[in-house]
Amino acid sequence: xxxxxxxxxxxxxxxxxxxxxxxxxxxxxxxxxxxxxxxxxxxxxxxxxxxxxxxxxxxxxxxxxxxxxxxxxxxxxxxxxxxxxxxxxxxxxxxxxxxxxxxxxxxxxx
Amino acid sequence: xxxxxxxxxxxxxxxxxxxxxxxxxxxxxxxxxxxxxxxxxxxxxxxxxxxxxxxxxxxxxxxxxxxxxxxxxxxxxxxxxxxxxxxxxxxxxxxxxxxxxxxxxxxxxxxxxxxxxxxx
Numbered sequence: 174x175x176x177x178x179x180x181x182x183x184x185x186x187x188x189x190x191x192x193x194x195x196x197x198x199x200x201x202x203x204x205x206x207x208x209x210x211x212x213x214x215x216x217x218x219x220x221x222x223x224x225x226x227x228x229x230x231x232x233x234x235x236x237x238x239x240x241x242x243x244x245x246x247x248x249x250x251x252x253x254x255x256x257x258x259x260x261x262x263x264x265x266x267x268x269x270x271x272x273x274x275x276x277x278x279x280x281x282x283x
Numbered sequence: 284x285x286x287x288x289x290x291x292x293x294x295x296x297x298x299x300x301x302x303x304x305x306x307x308x309x310x311x312x313x314x315x316x317x318x319x320x321x322x323x324x325x326x327x328x329x330x331x332x333x334x335x336x337x338x339x340x341x342x343x344x345x346x347x348x349x350x351x352x353x354x355x356x357x358x359x360x361x362x363x364x365x366x367x368x369x370x371x372x373x374x375x376x377x378x379x380x381x382x383x384x385x386x387x388x389x390x391x392x393x394x395x396x397x398x399x400x401x402x403x
Contacts, residue, residue, distance in 0.1 A: 175327060208389040210328070217378055217396055218320075218328065223389040261328050265388045270342045272318070272330040272388070 176201065176273035177262050184281040190250040193278045195262030197243050201273055205265040207245040209238055212259040212277075221260070222247060249280075257282045285309040285392045287379050292397030299369050299401070305362040305379030305394055313357040316341065316382035318390060319364050321375035329375075332364065333382065347373075369401045 178196040185191035195207060209222035220229050222238035225245065235251045245264075249256055262275040291303040305317070318333035318341075332353040333341040340353060352365040362379050376398050380390035 206387060206389075208387070210390070212328075217393040218390075219393065220383075220389055220391050223383065223387050223391070229391065259327075263328070263330075263390075269345075271333070271344060272320075274328045274330065277327040 175276040176266065176269075177264065177275035179260075179262060179275035179278045181276065182279045182281065184283055185249075185252045186283050187252050187254060189252050190248060191252055191280065192249075193247045193260055193262075193280070195245045195247070195275050197245075197264060197273070199243060200268040201243075201264040201266040202240065202245055203243040204267055207238065207240050207262055207264050209236075209247045210261045210263065212261065214258070218261065252282055254282050256280060285381065287381065287392055287394035289377065289379050289394045289397040292377065292399045294400045294402065295369055296403050297370060297401055300365070300367045301369065301399060303364040303366065303377055303379075303397060303399070305364075307360045307362065307379075307381070310381070312355075312360040313337070316385070317355060317362045318380045318382055319353065319362075320378045320380055320390065320393075321373075322378070322396075323372070323375040326375075331377070334362070366399070369399075371401050373399060374401045375399060 206224040210218040211221040212218045225240035226238045266273045319331040332343045376396040378396045381392040383389045383391040
């Protein structure tokens with residue numbers, strides 16, 4: 174059971190928009206920035222979004238993040254086949270004094 | 284270019300020990316906190332432990348507290364994870380990750396991972 178809650182799966186059609194939610198509590202998302210990671214099949218995770226809505230250099234602007242209260246979401250617009258991957262949200266937890274992850278969302282591009 | 288390369292994984296019997304290493308390059312190693320994150324086969328990511336740039340331990344996940352020890356050698360740009368009293372549930376790919384500036388607390392670079400299998 175992960176501390177942060179994500180839907181286990183999501184899907185979308187090429188060119189369309191999909192969103193992935195991440196729910197936490199006051200000790201994590203409610204008081205710290207959320208980060209999102211993309212894990213392509215058979216590879217290491219890669220930082221996708223940091224500080225709730227910032228993209229590292231090289232990440233397309235099709236990817237965007239938002240955060241409000243104890244929830245966050247990742248949006249992917251203009252969906253492409255290469256976006257098929259597992260997506261994880263994560264945040265620092267003040268009560269645990271460590272990082273917590275969501276269980277991951279497997280994105281399928283139909 | 285930032286590079287992280289883990290080594291030391293392998294097959295170990297329950298109750299055994301293993302020491303993982305993570306060689307870092309492309310950044311000033313001593314200026315950044317470093318972390319270990321693991322992923323059991325077919326499962327999600329789990330944070331294991333983290334260490335400040337100067338060597339102070341940030342914390343351990345409850346699942347490994349008292350059994351694992353994180354350390355670093357800044358002269359060698361290397362992060363370590365000493366794993367003792369290993370259990371079957373410790374079987375996972377172990378990634379080392381660089382922590383970005385503390386205000387962001389994101390893992391901005393990851394290694395390729397090393398597989399640890401605990402089995403008799």
